[in-house]
Amino acid sequence: MSAAQRRSGSRASRSRASANTSDVIVDIDGHRLKLTNLEKVLYPETGTTKADVLQYYSEIADHLIPHTRDRAATRKRWVHGVGTAEHPGEMFFQKNLDDSTPSWVRRHAIEHSDHANEYPLVNDRATLTWLAQIAALELHVPQWRFGPRGARRNPDRLVLDLDPGDGVGLAECVEVAKLARTILQGMGLEPVPVTSGSKGIHLYAALDGSQSSDQVSAVAHELARILEVDNPDLIVSDMKKTLRVGRVLVDWSQNNGSKTTVAPYSLRGRSQPTVAAPRTWRELASPTLAQLDYTEVLARVKRRGDPLAVLLGGGEDGGSGGELTVPEAAQEGADRDRLHTYRSMRDGAKTPEPVPDAEPSPGAGNTFVIQKHDATRLHYDFRLEHDGVLVSWAIPKGPPTDVKVNHLAVQTEAHPLEYATFAGTIPKGEYGGGTVEIWDEGTYDLEKWRDGKEVIATLHGTKAGGLGGDRKFALIHTGSRGGGSGGGRGSSADDEKGARNWLIHRMELEYTKAQEEKHRGLPPQPDDEAPAINAARSAGRAIPGKLVAPMLATLGAERDLGEQGDWAFEMKWDGIRAVAYVDPPSATAPATAPATVRLLTRNGNDVTSQYPDLLDPIRASVGAHSAVLDGEIVALDEKGRPNFSRLQQRMNLQGEAEVARAARSVAVHYLVFDLLHLDGRSMQRESYDDRRELLESAVVPDARSRVQVPQAFDGDFAAAFASSRALGLEGIMAKKHESTYGAGRRSRAWIKIKHHFSQEVVVGGWRPGKGRRADTIGSLLLGIPDGDTLRYVGRVGTGFSDTDLARLAGQVADLTRDTTPFADAPRDVAADAHWIEPTLVGEVEFAEWTASGHLRQPSWRGWRTDKAPSDVVREG
Numbered sequence: 001m002s003a004a005q006r007r008s009g010s011r012a013s014r015s016r017a018s019a020n021t022s023d024v025i026v027d028i029d030g031h032r033l034k035l036t037n038l039e040k041v042l043y044p045e046t047g048t049t050k051a052d053v054l055q056y057y058s059e060i061a062d063h064l065i066p067h068t069r070d071r072a073a074t075r076k077r078w079v080h081g082v083g084t085a086e087h088p089g090e091m092f093f094q095k096n097l098d099d100s101t102p103s104w105v106r107r108h109a110i111e112h113s114d115h116a117n118e119y120p121l122v123n124d125r126a127t128l129t130w131l132a133q134i135a136a137l138e139l140h141v142p143q144w145r146f147g148p149r150g151a152r153r154n155p156d157r158l159v160l161d162l163d164p165g166d167g168v169g170l171a172e173c174v175e176v177a178k179l180a181r182t183i184l185q186g187m188g189l190e191p192v193p194v195t196s197g198s199k200g201i202h203l204y205a206a207l208d209g210s211q212s213s214d215q216v217s218a219v220a221h222e223l224a225r226i227l228e229v230d231n232p233d234l235i236v237s238d239m240k241k242t243l244r245v246g247r248v249l250v251d252w253s254q255n256n257g258s259k260t261t262v263a264p265y266s267l268r269g270r271s272q273p274t275v276a277a278p279r280t281w282r283e284l285a286s287p288t289l290a291q292l293d294y295t296e297v298l299a300r301v302k303r304r305g306d307p308l309a310v311l312l313g314g315g316e317d318g319g320s321g322g323e324l325t326v327p328e329a330a331q332e333g334a335d336r337d338r339l340h341t342y343r344s345m346r347d348g349a350k351t352p353e354p355v356p357d358a359e360p361s362p363g364a365g366n367t368f369v370i371q372k373h374d375a376t377r378l379h380y381d382f383r384l385e386h387d388g389v390l391v392s393w394a395i396p397k398g399p400p401t402d403v404k405v406n407h408l409a410v411q412t413e414a415h416p417l418e419y420a421t422f423a424g425t426i427p428k429g430e431y432g433g434g435t436v437e438i439w440d441e442g443t444y445d446l447e448k449w450r451d452g453k454e455v456i457a458t459l460h461g462t463k464a465g466g467l468g469g470d471r472k473f474a475l476i477h478t479g480s481r482g483g484g485s486g487g488g489r490g491s492s493a494d495d496e497k498g499a500r501n502w503l504i505h506r507m508e509l510e511y512t513k514a515q516e517e518k519h520r521g522l523p524p525q526p527d528d529e530a531p532a533i534n535a536a537r538s539a540g541r542a543i544p545g546k547l548v549a550p551m552l553a554t555l556g557a558e559r560d561l562g563e564q565g566d567w568a569f570e571m572k573w574d575g576i577r578a579v580a581y582v583d584p585p586s587a588t589a590p591a592t593a594p595a596t597v598r599l600l601t602r603n604g605n606d607v608t609s610q611y612p613d614l615l616d617p618i619r620a621s622v623g624a625h626s627a628v629l630d631g632e633i634v635a636l637d638e639k640g641r642p643n644f645s646r647l648q649q650r651m652n653l654q655g656e657a658e659v660a661r662a663a664r665s666v667a668v669h670y671l672v673f674d675l676l677h678l679d680g681r682s683m684q685r686e687s688y689d690d691r692r693e694l695l696e697s698a699v700v701p702d703a704r705s706r707v708q709v710p711q712a713f714d715g716d717f718a719a720a721f722a723s724s725r726a727l728g729l730e731g732i733m734a735k736k737h738e739s740t741y742g743a744g745r746r747s748r749a750w751i752k753i754k755h756h757f758s759q760e761v762v763v764g765g766w767r768p769g770k771g772r773r774a775d776t777i778g779s780l781l782l783g784i785p786d787g788d789t790l791r792y793v794g795r796v797g798t799g800f801s802d803t804d805l806a807r808l809a810g811q812v813a814d815l816t817r818d819t820t821p822f823a824d825a826p827r828d829v830a831a832d833a834h835w836i837e838p839t840l841v842g843e844v845e846f847a848e849w850t851a852s853g854h855l856r857q858p859s860w861r862g863w864r865t866d867k868a869p870s871d872v873v874r875e876g
Contacts, residue, residue: 031104031126035133042081042135046293048273050135056267056294057132061125063306064265070145072110072119074260075131076138078269085271094136095119102130108150121146122263137267140260144213152257153209155216157311158189159261160203160224161196161251165236165244167847167857169798170291173201174284176235176248179227181281185377186396187410187501192308193284195291197268197276200248201284202261206311211501213257218478219501220252222406226397229405236555243555245756246847246857264308267294278308288770338389341413345431353426354418360388368459369420369441370399370466375434382409382504384444384457389414391455393502399473400506402604404549404744409475409502440466453477458509472507548676548684549744550577550602550630553733556751558717561734568688569713569720572731572752573671574642575634576651577602580670582622582629595619599633610653613663614670617706621672621699628677629699635668641728670707672699673733676741684741688749691741724755730848731755758845759855762869764790764821765835766812769797777808781825781833782844782855784874789823793853793874796844799860812836841867 023036038051057064075094083089096117097107106121122128122139131139143155160180162173177193180203184191189205196202207216224237227250236247254261262268262276277292277300292300339360348355369390371381380398383390393409400407420441426433440461447456455475461467478501561567578599585593597615599608608615611633622629635647649666653659675683675695683691692712701708713720717734724732731754739749761782769778779797783790800808815836825833841864847857 026129028126028129029124031102033102033126033130033133035129040081042078042137043271043273044081045084045271046273048294050132052294053135053137053267053273054129054132056273056298057128058125059298060265060294060301061128063301063309064263065122065124065128066312067264067308068122068139068141070121070123070147071141071263072108072146072260073122073131073263074119074140075136076140076269077134077136079135081135082137082269082271088271089269091269105130108146110152137269139263139266141263142257142260143216143255144257154207154211155213155255155257156207156209158184158205158207158216158220159254160191160220161249161254161261162201162203163244163249163251164199165241165247165249167246167798167859168248169199170195170201170289172234172248173199174289176227176231176250177201177203177284179231179235180223180250182377183223183226183396183408186379186394187408190310192278192310193281194264194276194278194308195289196262197266197274197291198270199291202276204264204308204311213255215478215501217252217255217257219408220255222408222478222503224250224252226405226407238554240556242557242560245555245754265297278306280304280307290770338387338414339416342415345413347430351426351430352424353422354416356416356418360416365417366443366446367417367420367441368444368457370439371423372437372439373432373434374436375426375432380439381412381436383415383420384455385417385420386449388417390417390419393475393504395504399467399471400504402549403506403508406503406505409504411502439463456507470509472509474505474507476503476505477501478503547600547604548579548628549604550579551674551742551744551750552746553750553752554746554748555754556734556748557753558721560748560751561717564717566736566738567717567734568692568737569717570673570733570735571710571720571724571727571729572733572754573632573634573710574644574730575632575647575671576607578607578631578633578670579676580618580627580629580631580672582618582625582627584622584624584626595622609656610650610659611663611668612659614668614706617702617704618670620702621707623700625698626677626679627675627698629670629672629695630674630676631670631672633668633670635666639728667706669705672707672709674741675699676743684743686740687737688735688739689737721753721755729755756845757848757875758843758861759784759793759858759875760841760843760864760867760872761793762790762838762872763812763836763840763842764792764838765825765833766808767795767829767833777812780808780842780860781822781829782842782858783822783838785869785872786823790821790838791853792822792825792829794855794858795829796855796858796860798858799844811840815839838869841869841872 023034024038025032025034027033035050035054038049038054040050042048042050042053077092077094078089079092081089097105097120101107101120105127106123107118108121109116109118120127120131122131122141143157143159145153145156147153162176162180164170164173177191181191184203184205189207191203191205194202194204211219221237224235228235228237234247235250236243237250237252239249239251239253253259264276264278266276268274268276273294274291275294275297277297283289339356343355346353346355365385367385369381369383371383373379373381373394377396380395382393382395382399385391392412392415394412395407395409397407421438423437425435428434440459440463442460442462444457444459447458449455454477456473458470458472459467460470578601581598581600582595583597584595594616597608597618598606599611599614600606614633618629632642633647634642635644635650637643637646646666647668650662650668653662672695675691675698677683678694678698683694686694696709699707699709713723717732720732724730731752734751734753736749739747742749761784763780764783765781766777767779767781769776779795781795782793784793785791812834817835817837820830820833820835821838843861843864844855844858845861846855846859850856
């Protein structure tokens with residue numbers, strides 16, 4: 001019984017044994033509790049018993065409880081154990097407390113629309129032990145706490161759940177975590193990573209409690225969207241599972257007041273007794289990073305303490321990010337003048353910044369300045385003169401250059417007008433220490449100013465390398481709270497704190513073509529070009545005066561299409577998206593004058609000079625029309641299929657001579673799939689079918705077929721998908737017949753559907769695992785027969801359970817050999833490989849073949865016992 005006593009917790013003392021020798025009654029901090037079935041196995045794969053679970057929760061209590069205290073705890077219970085990966089145990093999801101709950105368990109109720117649930121508060125070791133006794137293995141809590149008398153407080157932490165989709169794993173989550181950390185640090189928040197105990201990583205950052213759950217959720221959503229826009233091949237912010245293959249979901253929704261996240265240090269109800277384990281950033285950099293089980297976590301906290309303890313400081317201390325966080329001085333009374341906070345943070349004897357003594361006078365000036373501030377973290381300070389001060393926002397990623405992408409803007413203290421001309425070095429150790437330079441400056445035209453809610457202004461930039469001329473921005477507060485820090489007279493410091501987090505959005509301006517050339521830094525048109533353009537416009541034939549942002553598709557699958565007759569299907573081309581602007585000469589121009597052609601990429605970069613060999617073919621295909629075309633620049637291989645690796649030889653070249661040499665060796669084609677503007681008329685509000693009909697009549701392939709309008713499959717998904725696979729393409733594009741062109745928007749009216757290839761493989765060896773897989777197989781080494789040799793095609797470490805690996809260890813034990821069966825195994829793979837006779841055949845799913853002939857992102861599907869190695873061939 002002594003072992004059972006120890007497992008029930010260091011602070012628990014047995015008062016008497018029950019008749020059942022596996023039961024015990026304990027006293028835990030003054031509360032009596034009966035512990036039953038201590039030897040019951042809750043994790044069959046590891047033999048972990050209820051006594052082991054009780055011991056873990058007792059020993060980890062001092063680290064776990066601070067993160068669950070006063071939070072409504074939702075429980076996941078496995079009364080009969082978690083089972084195995086192949087046969088999971090039954091799980092009970094429990095919110096409301098039942099009648100058997102001990103009276104001493106603290107609790108609070110939450111009102112729902114038609115009922116109220118009473119939740120336990122995991123505030124002490126006795127409650128935690130009771131939860132372990134009833135097999136509540138997983139504890140989930142919200143980001144907010146209960147206050148006095150059960151009032152719900154604002155959240156005191158922000159959380160992002162990085163959840164890998166099929167084909168990616170922990171390494172990709174680490175990459176996303178680092179990207180998110182950079183943005184959070186720019187907001188003045190210092191995130192702490194937690195390996196979730198499942199597949200991914202959680203990021204926690206302390207908040208000061210000044211914002212509601214809705215406001216925090218809005219900021220987290222925008223942060224996730226920004227990460228996705230900047231890294232579309234790695235990150236997705238949409239919850240749909242069909243969009244997550246090969247990418248990491250940044251789940252922002254757990255900041256919603258009604259959502260919960262598994263508590264730090266909670267066990268997980270998986271086949272192994274893993275834990276949601278707080279980690280250090282140094283650990284995340286390790287190539288052996290893995291999820292931790294409860295024994296590893298206990299050893300870590302004894303040795304290192306709790307890395308997540310920094311969240312427990314409360315207020316502004318938790319996660320303070322230096323100059324981007326409004327300091328404590330900003331929270332003082334509302335009777336201070338508008339520069340009180342600014343002065344309280346600076347000593348004029350120590351910093352070269354202007355520190356005026358007097359309260360500013362009201363004014364009606366309209367200057368602006370954007371300063372590049374290389375402090376603890378590089379950011380841009382965006383300042384607008386308003387009512388005698390510079391109302392200021394710190395923008396971690398700078399003002400947005402794309403109308404489709406919003407950036408976070410963190411409102412800081414109002415600055416004196418003298419700051420508009422400040423540039424220099426703030427000494428280290430002083431607030432905002434680092435270098436400040438004027439990135440752009442000028443005046444602005446104000447369209448709207450609603451204190452603490454919304455600002456819309458057109459800035460007239462004057463410095464080269466800054467905004468690039470006139471730019472219109474909207475600053476929008478992320479929450480509904482009013483009375484923010486507009487900088488006007490009488491705004492309180494508390495309001496300033498509450499209105500800190502904003503979004504900045506670039507709005508479109510109606511530019512003439514010549515203005516757009518100037519703002520983009522492009523060479524000016526010849527003097528006689530402007531009259532020609534104006535004449536064409538007067539004839540109703542000119543291209544639009546502003547650029548058109550391409551419409552974007554959503555990743556999906558066949559099941560997302562519904563009625564297939566509603567869709568047309570096109571190939572998904574592996575190239576560079578480009579919008580072509582074609583403007584023919586006016587009637588008064590010389591007969592030999594060519595049409596003006598410009599090629600702009602999806603993000604607005606002008607690549608006309610990179611593809612001079614396309615200009616004449618585009619002119620020839622369009623003829624006398626003025627048009628804006630949407631299409632893809634591709635390079636074809638020897639079989640006439642788009643090859644992105646080949647296209648890369650034409651990208652990022654410098655100088656006409658280098659471009660000309662590349663053009664002679666690698667020809668490119670322009671595949672046109674949409675018509676956005678024709679002879680002075682926008683086509684964007686027309687249906688896909690109408691645009692397609694006009695496209696096919698207006699664009700005629702040139703003599704060498706360098707410009708083509710590829711075939712569309714009307715209502716025949718199977719034929720389109722089969723053709724795409726036969727051509728070796730990435731997939732297809734499904735477009736609704738009745739859809740209009742949503743410029744700059746990602747739409748469900750366009751769905752991209754990719755192929756997922758499968759391949760039979762021969763297993764020729766294995767590499768040992770790392771972390772908790774250190775004593776078993778980490779990955780299988782795969783090959784495909786090529787005559788009498790076995791060619792190495794990669795390794796697979798995902799798609800099978802630990803049980804599968806354990807079985808595999810037994811299967812390969814009798815197949816061991818001393819030499820490699822592969823003809824070409826890479827040296828780094830062979831360094832720690834264990835070779836086996838190549839007699840076992842399996843099947844993997846993968847994204848694509850790499851240029852070196854290896855499988856990209858393979859995932860294990862299972863054994864093919866019906867196949868011999870001689871049956872395995874590389875599939876198209």
